[in-house]
Every structure is written in structure tokens, then in C-alpha cells.
Amino acid sequence: MNLSVKLGRLVLKNPIMPASGCFGFGKEFSQFYDLNELGAIVIKAATGNPRFGNPTPRVAETPSGMLNAIGLQNPGVDQIIENELPFLEPFHTPVIANVAGSSEEEYVEVARKLSKSSTIKALELNISCPNVKEGGIQFGTEPDLAYELTKKVKDVTNKLLFVKLSPNVTNIVSIAKAVEEAGADGLSMINTLTGMQLDLKSRKPLIANETGGLSGPAIKPIAIRMIHQVRQQTSLPIIGMGGICTAEDVLEFLIAGADAVAVGTANFQNPFICKELVDNLPKVLEQYGIHSLDELKGAAIS
């Protein structure tokens, strides 16, 4: 079965990609399977300067999910371009770079630098990280700020620009509309939900940052609802994510209105998951009488 999908002018051989932050820069997972099997690879967020991130512990398991507060640890955009991208260059799987920052200037600088790389096929603008003190999510919770930032980044890049939306908002549609108006080429949704878990003995949070981003199957219904909601208001390509573990989950996201999907937390439970989803998807589609992914376009819009 032909699993290829189009995200604007970007053609993916299948709709499955690892989500940013759960896959490093690809090297570790290339020990498990050929990265050419993937529809795309979204690499870990880049910031202007190297970031060490938050104190440990940075992760904690929750029922059907996990909290993380890594804090955008990364070697900085220059090091990423110099030391990480060369490894990904030989693969024919498109690489999507996640762009983060604490200020408008930093986002623009990171986007401008990454845009010069021929290995990068699209940018994912991270205005939704809940784990850094400055920037990040504040750009993703105010439609005006989201608009301004998207526009500024769009001005310095010739790559497709996906904006990664935060679910920690009252009205996700208004943010989606704002970034669309600013020229976004697509949406990535959803990032993690801010959560907290306490240890009963110490009466303290289980992660050092106190709060963290909740991901995993626990948030899947929220992601499905939000994608469904946004899909009715925009025709932009959507990369859907939030707790995908099975090919059935992939189908559910596609029905909700996603054009492709990203897999995050499940990579930790099963490092082979992305490849297994690619392998299992045709069987599951057939099981539901679906002969082409085009049939699913807008399936759930009512």
C-alpha cells in the first residue's frame, strides 16, 4: 500500500516520524533500525547557545504516561549544524529541525542558521515547551505573540515552517489561526500538558523542576480533540502527536484530521516503535477498509 503523504510541498514516504526531544539527533536509534524507514525525523530542539537544562530527576512515570522537564538541553545551533547534522545527511528521510529560544531574536537566529542547511527540509517552531523559565510557551499561549514570532521566523527561512502548538491554552484554535495568518506552512500538535506528581514520603514533586510536561497515552484523547477542533478551522497540514503507541492510534489521528503523526514517549518503552508502526499500518488500514490515505482526508470533519 502506498503510505506516502504530503505536507505542503514536502513529500513523506509514510506518515510516521519520531517527535522532537524523544529521538535525540537520530544516532542512538539508528542502532535499532534503518532511519530510511521513517517518514521524517524531527530532531531535538536547538537554541542559540548551548543549554544544560534542568536539574535531575527530569522524568517520572505517571499512569499511562510520563512527566518530563529536560529543559531544552542541547549543544546549541552551531554545534548541532557542525556535529549532529552530518550524520543525518546521507539518509533520504527528510529532517525537520525544532527551533527554540528565550527571545524573539534567539528564535530568529536559530531559524536563520538552520535554514542554511540542506539536510533540513522543514522547521518546527517550538512555542510550546513548558519546561523553560523564559520564552518557549509564552509565545504559544498568546495569539498576538505567536503571530509576531511566526512572521519573523517565516521572513528568515525558505524552509517549510510548522508551528508546534501548546495544549496549555484556553482556545487552541485562536493560536492555530494566528500562526496560519502569519504564514505558517503547517501545525504540529500537541506538545505536552503541564503536570505535577508528588512523592508521598517526601511530600515533594517527583521531578526537580517541580512541574513537567505530561505525555504518553494519557493525553491522547486531548490531542485527538484538539486536532479535530483545529482541523475544522484550517486546511494547513497537521502533524499530530500525543500518546501514539499503536497503528490504530495512528489511524485515529489521521481520522481526526492529522496528515502525518509524530511518536514520542512510546520510543522509550519500545525503541523499535516507529519502524513497527510503519510495518503495521497497512494491515490496520486494510482491516478498516481503507485503501489509500487520501480517503481519510477530512474524514472526521462534520
Next chain:
Amino acid sequence: MFRGDLEVKSNKLIASDTFEIVLQGNVVQQISRPGQFVHIKIGEGSTHMLRRPFSIADYNIKANQLTIIYKLIGDGTEWLSHRRTGENLNVLGPLGNGFEVEGIKDEHILVIGGGVGVPPLYNLVKQLSTQNHVTAILGYQSKDAIFYEQKFSRFADTFIATNDGSYGYKGFVTDVIDQMGVKFDQYYACGPLGMLGAVQQRLIDVDGYLSIEERMGCGVGACFACVCPAINEKGYVKICQDGPVFHSKEVTL
């Protein structure tokens, strides 16, 4: 590195809230050094999304078996404690680099373990003792938490310390080091961060190796959950991928 099912051969309580589980399967064939660890999937389906990392206490390539010692801490270890002989566990591993043992001979080596930091030192002591004189100092909460004392004694001069003084020396492992007043050529330590930091300071003039524990995500170096500040170009190390064993001069605890 390998992902596979390992069969539970035994799973029994050996001290207060402390279990020893023996697993059999081909993952064992990949183990190259003491101090490596395995990442075990907990439960069925998507209830538990994070694997749990456990150090390998002992392994036997011929028998295709490895031993893990774990303490009941939460849901994951609770689930593990109910696994019966004949059941399978999904295991990713062996992970990490383990302890340096090659080419070390005719030295007086100190091995220091605290609580569930003791297990990975067992196979280490077994290997080091063939060509070296090994002294082991093992610290536990109290008498009922002690395990593997006899086993260590077969390969090393073994001293036990308990926090409450209910067995052996009363106090911390560092107190025992002070009382011994012996000069060691090298040391190896595994235990809680506080203990490792104290040992690092106490034995600042001795070459040492520290095995560090941290809550992990992927276990393979991709997620940056288990980092530790370090004196190197990057300023950090990833415990799962670069460790879990580090030279005492490399990491900042």
C-alpha cells in the same frame, strides 16, 4: 545492544524489601563488563511507559543467565516482584559501559557499595579478585537490609556498616574508610549520590570509578533525562550512554 525476552528462573526476597531475580536469555551473551545495566519493560500494554534500569549484579555467559537485585520502591518494582519462574521479561540491554577491569593486577583495590548500589560490585569483585587484593566496604540501612555478605566474603575482605549500628560498623562507609587508615591503589564505588560525593572527597588522591544511579527515560542516550555535570568539553555526561561508570575526576556530584 539487544532487545529480547528473558525468562525468569527465580525471583526471591533476600533482605528487607530486597529481591534477587535470575533471568535467562540471549541478552546475556552481549554483556562485556561488570557494571552494565538492563532496561526492563514493566507491565503490559501502555500502562507503564518507562522501562526501569537495573544494574547487573552477576552474569554467567555459559549458563546464559544474569542476576539483578532490586528494592521495592514503587509500582514498577512491585510488579517485578510478582513475576514468577517461567514468565518472560522484555529486556533492552546490556546498556552502558560498565567498570574497567582489563589489565588491572597486583593492586590493592577498595570497593565501596551503599544499599542497592552494592549489586553491580558483586561481579566486579569476582573478576578483580582473580588478580588483585580486594577490600569491600558495604553499607546498608540496618541489619535486615543486608544481602550478599557471604558472597562478597569469598572474593574480598568484607566489612559491613549499618546506619543504625544494628550490624557491623555503625555509621557510613566513609567512616569505615577513615578507621582503616589503609592506602588503596584504586577504588570502585556505587551507591546513593550523597555517598558517592562523600567517597569522592574522602579519596580525592586515589584513582576511582563511580557508578551513578539516575531516573532514566530512553536508556540509550537520546532523551537527556539522566545527565550529570562533568569536567569535560560539553560540561555534562549522559549516565546511560557515557556511564553509568565514570572516573572519579570526571563527574561533579
